[in-house]
């Protein structure tokens with residue numbers, strides 16, 4: 001297609017990873033495709049940039065744990081520059097006294113370290129992990145493809161699918177699963193463990209990126225769902241060059257297949273005529289035409305702002321307006337003049353996914369503070385040192401550290417400008433409890449508050465998942481009842497971002513399934 005063409009088979013809104021995956025699959029099927037993004041760069045929240053000259057970091061999303069091998073192969077991403085620095089990061093729960101624990105699948109040494117906190121927890125973890133694997137097996141097939149077609153019977157068909165799979169569990173596991181479904185993760189963990197550290201780490205995992213605390217009902221299921229999504233991927237990993245290298249490879253692959261990517265092109269209207277999509281209008285008035293419009297902007301923005309509620313049946317519009325997406329995240333990135341000294345760390349632990357969540361109470365208090373519009377006194381966090389695996393991210397011997405801060409208020413009492421220095425101080429003070437020399441190693445740093453993440457990456461509300469990943473907003477209910485099949489409500493419109501099934505995180509699956517659904521529907525006409 002020529003650079004100034006305005007007519008295509010498909011328009012994709014958003015050059016984040018899901019938009020690019022969708023574009024890649026559509027182009028592979030022979031469609032002419034243009035991708036339009038408001039930002040000056042490709043990648044959405046998966047972007048690598050400099051914090052300071054020669055120090056590169058994944059500015060927002062920093063780990064890839066659910067990206068399938070299948071998508072990597074289909075889109076020939078290795079040919080287009082993707083390689084992995086690691087796919088094997090262990091989750092390490094940090095302990096102030098250096099009695100860290102690694103949540104692996106049953107290494108003897110790891111179990112002994114867990115038992116050092118509470119004698120029975122070593123065995124308890126082994127059993128818990130094994131049971132979780134069974135539940136993941138149960139759920140995984142539901143994440144391997146689109147949900148049943150939209151329609152009144154979709155939820156009941158989903159229930160049937162789940163019931164058939166539940167039959168595969170023995171009575172004991174079935175009872176435990178039924179008990180888990182409505183449980184808070186706090187109740188689930190209290191039933192299984194005694195040690196504070198393991199409960200703190202697992203409760204952080206269950207609530208990360210959501211508007212929830214350990215005591216929120218349904219967060220037990222969230223933990224299983226997170227693991228099921230991870231099972232779609234290739235291990236917790238990090239591309240060489242950061243998460244931006246994944247989206248650069250997706251963009252190069254799409255362009256090689258003929259996709260045109262146009263940046264600095266904010267879409268402010270999806271044009272509907274006679275009940276079907278005709279194209280989009282940019283803020284500057286330019287109109288692009290296509291019978292197929294795929295949007296990776298969040299579902300509320302896409303349907304209510306870009307399309308307009310009047311184009312949806314009233315109950316669907318109401319469901320869309322009620323999608324809950326309140327959980328906000330902040331990010332701290334640091335350039336370091338050497339590795340900080342974590343107490344009692346082994347070499348492998350430096351390369352891990354490090355969690356600071358000493359107990360469930362601390363995680364709950366951070367959620368309570370966020371609900372009140374306050375800064376928590378004790379931030380919980382997910383922290384990685386990407387340069388440990390990928391030394392090219394920093395000058396020789398130097399490092400970068402990437403810290404995700406969940407449970408941040410989107411609107412904060414007193415305003416973010418007044419609070420940002422305090423947040424940075426609390427983050428560094430907290431890390432110092434585990435790595436006492438951290439302050440001496442910091443050369444440069446940046447803090448992105450939720451409104452800054454929203455502004456930089458076009459993420460409404462700085463919400464990680466474009467909608468909470470709680471049972472009532474997953475599977476047949478994602479993004480909203482009546483919309484679970486990537487659209488369906490308006491002919492030719494598909495939702496291909498994190499707000500659609502199977503949800504947020506760098507999996508590319510919403511993008512893939514939306515493209516496949518659109519192609520299948522076209523074929524069946």
Ligand SMILES: Cc1cc2nc3c(=O)[nH]c(=O)nc-3n(C[C@H](O)[C@H](O)[C@H](O)COP(=O)(O)OP(=O)(O)OC[C@H]3O[C@@H](n4cnc5c(N)ncnc54)[C@H](O)[C@@H]3O)c2cc1C
Nearest residue numbers: 014016017018038044045061062063267458497498505506
């Ligand atoms: C701080 C933070 C840390 C995270 N860490 C991780 C992590 O470590 N691992 C992980 O798996 N996930 C992580 N996530 C979640 C992950 O970033 C998202 O789930 C993922 O980026 C969603 O991808 P997407 O392509 O659907 O949307 P996005 O990445 O948000 O991309 C959407 C794109 O659409 C564009 N857009 C939006 N509206 C318009 C419009 N009207 N016109 C034109 N363009 C538009 C935006 O500019 C953007 O480029 C994190 C999120 C945050 C906020």
